[in-house]
Amino acid sequence: MQTTQSTEPFRVISGDGSVGNHQVALTDEQLVHCYRTMLTVRAFDDVCMKLQRSGRIGFSVPNKGVEACQVGAASALRQTDFFFPSYRDFGMALYHGVQPVEMMHNMFGNAKDSALGRQMPVHFSFVEPIKFFSISSPIGTHLPQAVGAARAFQMRGEDHVALVSFGDGGTSSLGFHSALNFAGVWKAPVIFLCQNNGWAISCPAEEQTASDGFAIKGQAYGVPGIKVDGNDVLAMHQAVSEAAERARRGEGPTLIEAVTYRMGGHSTSDDPSKYVPKEILDQWAEKDPVQRFQSFLKQKGLWSESLEADLTREATEGISAAAKEAEATGAPGLETIFSDVYAELPAHLRAQGEAAFDLARRKGSADAGDGAFPL
Numbered sequence: 303m304q305t306t307q308s309t310e311p312f313r314v315i316s317g318d319g320s321v322g323n324h325q326v327a328l329t330d331e332q333l334v335h336c337y338r339t340m341l342t343v344r345a346f347d348d349v350c351m352k353l354q355r356s357g358r359i360g361f362s363v364p365n366k367g368v369e370a371c372q373v374g375a376a377s378a379l380r381q382t383d384f385f386f387p388s389y390r391d392f393g394m395a396l397y398h399g400v401q402p403v404e405m406m407h408n409m410f411g412n413a414k415d416s417a418l419g420r421q422m423p424v425h426f427s428f429v430e431p432i433k434f435f436s437i438s439s440p441i442g443t444h445l446p447q448a449v450g451a452a453r454a455f456q457m458r459g460e461d462h463v464a465l466v467s468f469g470d471g472g473t474s475s476l477g478f479h480s481a482l483n484f485a486g487v488w489k490a491p492v493i494f495l496c497q498n499n500g501w502a503i504s505c506p507a508e509e510q511t512a513s514d515g516f517a518i519k520g521q522a523y524g525v526p527g528i529k530v531d532g533n534d535v536l537a538m539h540q541a542v543s544e545a546a547e548r549a550r551r552g553e554g555p556t557l558i559e560a561v562t563y564r565m566g567g568h569s570t571s572d573d574p575s576k577y578v579p580k581e582i583l584d585q586w587a588e589k590d591p592v593q594r595f596q597s598f599l600k601q602k603g604l605w606s607e608s609l610e611a612d613l614t615r616e617a618t619e620g621i622s623a624a625a626k627e628a629e630a631t632g633a634p635g636l637e638t639i640f641s642d643v644y645a646e647l648p649a650h651l652r653a654q655g656e657a658a659f660d661l662a663r664r665k666g667s668a669d670a671g672d673g674a675f676p677l
Contacts, residue, residue, distance in 0.1 A: 309514070311529040311561045314536040317589070319597025321536065328377060328539060330604055336377055336535055337599060338613050339397045340369040340592050345617035346392055346402060347566075349625050350409060350423075354570045358629060359409045361423045363389045367533075367565030370591030371497050372467075373397050374538025375560075378546060379465060384433045384455075386448040386466040388497065389424050390564075391437075394467070399431040402621050406628035418634040418642075442468065442475025445494070449485045452492035452555075463549045465542070467495040470510050471502025473519060482557065486523035489554030493545045494525070496557065497532060499564040500586075504577045520557035532560030533591040536598070563589070636662055636669050637676050647677055 314324050328336070343365050350362035365372070372393030379385075381398050395405065404416070408426050411419035416427050417436070427436035438444050448466035455462040472478055473496060485492050496516045500507055513519060517527030530541045538560060545556035563586040567574045574583075599605035640647060640655045647655070656675040663673030 309529075311531040311559075312537050312541060313531040313534050314540065315534045315594055315598045317594065317597075319594065319599075319601045321598065321601075324536065326536060326602075327543065328536075330602075332377060333599065333602070334604055334609075335397070336373050337592075337595055337605075338617070339373050339376075339393050340535075340595065341613050342396050342402065342617040342621065343369050343372070343393045344592065345614075345621040346396075346405070349621045351570060353409070353625060359423055362409065362570045363424045364564070364566035364569070365390055365392050367586065367591065368497060368499055368562045369393050370535045370595060371495075371532040371538055371560045371562050374535040375465065375467070375495055375542045377535070378539045378542035379463065381432050383462055383546070384435065384448070384451050384464040386435045386444045386451070386464060387426075387437055388467045388469060388472070389437045389439070390469070390497065390499075391467050395426060395428065395432070395434050398434075400426075400428055400434065401624070403624035403627050404428065406621075406624040407631065409625075410628045410631070411634075412628060412631040413634045414628075414631050415634070418638045442472045442477030442481075444468075445472070445475070445477040445481035446484065449481045449488075449490050449492050449555075452485065452490035452549075453488055455491055456488065461550060462491070463546045464490075464492045465495060466492060467497060469502060470496060470498040470500070470507045470516060471505065472496070473516050474502070474510055482520065482523040482525055482555070485555040486520075486525045489552065491549035491552075492555045493542060493549065494520075494555060494557040495542070496559045497562060498559050499532075499562050501564055501568065501574075501578070503568045503572065504574075515559055517557055517559035525555050525557050527557040527559065529559045529561060532562030533589050533594060535591070535595050562591070565590075633669065636667070640677055652677070 314321050347364050353359045354362050368390055372391050376394040376397035385394055387394055405426055407414040409423045425437040428434040445466050448464045452464040498507055498516055515529060517529040520527035528541055531537045541558050596605055640651055659673055659675045
């Protein structure tokens with residue numbers, strides 16, 4: 303696939319599911335796993351919306367419409383690569399084996415949450431089975447971090463690639479420009495994945511930039527840019543695969559603009575009906591990435607109604623069970639406020655911890671134990 307500034311994005315799967323003469327690089331098992339992951343993302347979204355609306359969690363971020371972008375990209379990378387995700391990348395973690403219950407622990411901020419309740423819901427971070435760095439709410443801050451990690455791989459002679467994902471709004475951040483500049487100069491093994499989903503909250507993409515899209519922005523930094531159909535799993539797989547191969551050969555970064563559409567709110571705090579024209583949403587609903595991939599699997603003989611029923615049931619029951627387990631898990635202990643920062647706790651923090659435990663004991667807090675500060 304050649305880099306291009308064409309207004310038409312690179313596409314493999316047509317609207318009817320056909321791929322022409324394209325040679326599919328993924329095995330049948332991997333293709334079904336991609337589909338399973340997309341259905342799991344939708345089930346996770348559905349359950350989290352219900353949990354938030356019923357007041358059981360505080361926040362979630364819908365992924366409907368962008369699943370192919372996440373899953374196609376993830377399928378092109380190794381578990382040993384490093385992911386610096388945006389907050390709409392549930393499928394990347396799920397594809398590579400992160401269990402839904404581990405994600406649900408974060409949604410509830412409980413004692414088994416990898417961040418011990420210190421992060422907002424949806425701000426996942428994992429060390430195993432993949433290196434999935436903490437999602438960050440401030441826009442663009444993780445882009446230079448990804449370049450720094452990629453530079454470290456380069457200096458150590460390691461065969462890793464860093465993928466950093468961000469929305470069209472992220473291209474307006476200082477981090478975007480700093481990251482592309484450093485990556486271009488160093489030829490760092492990093493893939494910049496801009497998920498152009500049409501909106502930066504309520505700001506439309508055409509108000510984000512005067513340039514012809516976002517892929518073209520790489521030219522200013524000596525970074526090739528590619529525009530891809532982000533609703534096409536196979537197009538995303540190929541684009542990210544080629545970018546990863548290029549990075550591993552020492553040829554530097556690639557900027558990928560994945561053209562997709564957010565078919566829901568920015569978050570559960572958002573009402574997209576206030577700013578998204580219904581006719582545009584209807585047009586994109588006809589390009590639903592899950593339906594398009596299902597059509598492809600049908601043509602390949604990999605889909606059946608029974609498979610659909612099994613995968614849907616598996617996803618729904620799995621996410622529901624994960625939510626129940628996470629909700630039943632207790633809150634982080636009071637001492638975790640003071641842990642994980644210093645190898646040896648400074649005297650002033652120890653004094654604060656002892657005072658906090660004494661206050662909790664006197665007020666009857668169950669998690670303060672006998673009142674003794676345990677650190």
